Amino acid sequence: AQTVTQSQPEMSVQEAETVTLSCTYDTSESDYYLFWYKQPPSRQMILVIRQEAYKQQNATENRFSVNFQKAAKSFSLKISDSQLGDAAMYFCAYDGGANSKLTFGKGITLSVRP
């Protein structure tokens, strides 16, 4: 079975600084997808970024980028120019197999200091 591990339960970053959130996963599949979701205090799940495993190029969405290391099964999220609105819980998720079903890590709570 696939597993997703987020070993850091909490992180803090100064506003305007850069922070990296770590995620590792375990799978025997060669084709899969990885996601980062943001869950603010409202509890709404918001997709931040998506990475296809077959693509070597790291995904980027504005201030959010990933460092995808397929051999190491590592998928970290970098947030640049952190803003107060980035404060939330962030979940790393894996999706593989014939039918979509997200396997989530335990999440990391990110706080942003003004």
Added chain:
Amino acid sequence: DSGVTQTPKHLITATGQRVTLRCSPRSGDLSVYWYQQSLDQGLQFLIQYYNGEERAKGNILERFSAQQFPDLHSELNLSSLELGDSALYFCASSTRSYSGVEQYFGPGTRLTVT
């Protein structure tokens, strides 16, 4: 607003009771997913339906069942409720059922079992 609606927003009930959670997917989406978020288990995939048919099953208890109706809305039925079933239940939808497709999450139903 993701376009996915869930009712009710909050539900408080007693142990041993049965409840039904309802989800309306985004317009045009054929796939519906149910997830459970609890303090103990984190975010877990429960079940996926595509155009009325069950496509994937996760850690869904036998006391729980779901279905997707011809108008594509879905219901999650939880019976013989236990204290441990208290959680936030998310519905998500997508256009297709295969892995990697972007899932849009609803706001969730907060279930409290007393």
